[in-house]
Amino acid sequence: MVQVFSFCFAPGLCWILINDIHQTNWINYLALLVYYTAAGVGIGAIYTPVSPQLLSVKYKITTCVFLLLVVGIGCTTYEEQRDRLPDTPNRGQIRISVDETFKPLMDELVQVYQSNHPQAKIEVDYKTEADCLRDALSDSVRLLFITRRLSIEEKALLADSLRLNARSLVVARDAIAVIVHPNSPDTIFSMEEIKAILTGNYKKKLIPVFDGIKATSTVRFIVDSILKGNSPTPDAMAARNSEGVVDYVAAHQEVIGFVGVGWVGNPEDSLQMSFLKKVKVAHLESADKKGAYVKAYQANIYAKRYPMVRDLVYILKEKHRGLATGFAHFVSGELGQLIIRRAYLAPAQKRLGIRPVKLNG
Numbered sequence: 001m002v003q004v005f006s007f008c009f010a011p012g013l014c015w016i017l018i019n020d021i022h023q024t025n026w027i028n029y030l031a032l033l034v035y036y037t038a039a040g041v042g043i044g045a046i047y048t049p050v051s052p053q054l055l056s057v058k059y060k061i062t063t064c065v066f067l068l069l070v071v072g073i074g075c076t077t078y079e080e081q082r083d084r085l086p087d088t089p090n091r092g093q094i095r096i097s098v099d100e101t102f103k104p105l106m107d108e109l110v111q112v113y114q115s116n117h118p119q120a121k122i123e124v125d126y127k128t129e130a131d132c133l134r135d136a137l138s139d140s141v142r143l144l145f146i147t148r149r150l151s152i153e154e155k156a157l158l159a160d161s162l163r164l165n166a167r168s169l170v171v172a173r174d175a176i177a178v179i180v181h182p183n184s185p186d187t188i189f190s191m192e193e194i195k196a197i198l199t200g201n202y203k204k205k206l207i208p209v210f211d212g213i214k215a216t217s218t219v220r221f222i223v224d225s226i227l228k229g230n231s232p233t234p235d236a237m238a239a240r241n242s243e244g245v246v247d248y249v250a251a252h253q254e255v256i257g258f259v260g261v262g263w264v265g266n267p268e269d270s271l272q273m274s275f276l277k278k279v280k281v282a283h284l285e286s287a288d289k290k291g292a293y294v295k296a297y298q299a300n301i302y303a304k305r306y307p308m309v310r311d312l313v314y315i316l317k318e319k320h321r322g323l324a325t326g327f328a329h330f331v332s333g334e335l336g337q338l339i340i341r342r343a344y345l346a347p348a349q350k351r352l353g354i355r356p357v358k359l360n361g
Contacts, residue, residue, distance in 0.1 A: 089326025093121040097135040101260035130215035142324040144315040172312040173346035178282040181253040200233030250278035302346035
């Protein structure tokens with residue numbers, strides 16, 4: 001691309017050449033004004049009368065040669081400018097922070113993107129949602145995947161500390177699945193019963209198990225959306241992560257687990273199939289029909305019939321159009337949304353077609 005100053009030299013040269021035809025002093029002075037302003041010469045120097053020899057044909061030829069050299073130096077191609085950037089939408093290396101509950105999905109998204117762009121390297125740090133939000137204030141992390149948008153206060157802090165405005169977009173709908181021991185007789189719950197379990201007031205002993213007592217998106221959703229700000233029972237237990245919740249529930253019949261459906265909702269994933277052999281996914285009372293009970297299936301998540309649905313949101317804080325931007329657009333684009341659909345979550349940027357099926361018998 002041509003630098004701005006090169007556009008100032010060209011008019012100056014044109015006026016000088018015009019002056020050959022129209023021997024008019026005001027044109028001469030205007031030409032010199034534009035020409036020397038671009039070259040950084042003061043207006044006072046330009047105003048000083050010049051001798052006719054200064055505008056000789058030899059001088060003009062020299063000026064033309066000089067102009068061509070300057071314009072040539074000031075010109076760079078798009079490819080050259082792009083190569084000067086540390087990364088582009090399909091090349092370079094970045095680190096992103098992702099809520100641990102989305103690890104199965106994010107592993108698949110990153111694998112496909114890197115396969116399609118061999119020069120791209122995306123390193124993923126799986127953390128609690130609170131730790132991901134702390135990374136939002138770091139220059140080294142330009143992309144986050146969490147379950148909510150930034151608050152007004154968080155946006156203001158980001159703008160004040162990093163001088164940028166973060167962009168966000170909901171790319172999928174997720175759900176919190178309720179899992180029980182394979183021998184448990186309790187596999188159907190109303191939301192009132194779920195609240196009773198979470199507060200320790202259920203009719204029988206069922207201890208809730210989370211992927212962490214504090215700071216995780218699962219715990220935050222339960223406290224904010226189910227318990228309306230109240231704390232869970234002191235007996236609640238914390239596993240080290242989502243996989244730990246599955247393992248603990250599989251080994252103890254007196255507990256009930258809460259985990260992102262991305263860990264137990266895909267019957268085509270070999271790891272999740274192994275989990276489903278160790279635990280059972282419970283039915284919860286439908287959000288739109290009292291007395292009906294549904295599982296955290298894709299169609300129920302998409303239609304929000306399942307009562308514990310949440311969003312997957314990306315937070316993009318990149319100042320240039322780099323690899324973080326490229327990956328974010330991939331996730332929200334056609335292929336990324338297809339991968340989300342195949343993971344049995346509900347894509348938020350592409351319409352999910354649901355066809356009613358009539359079963360015989």
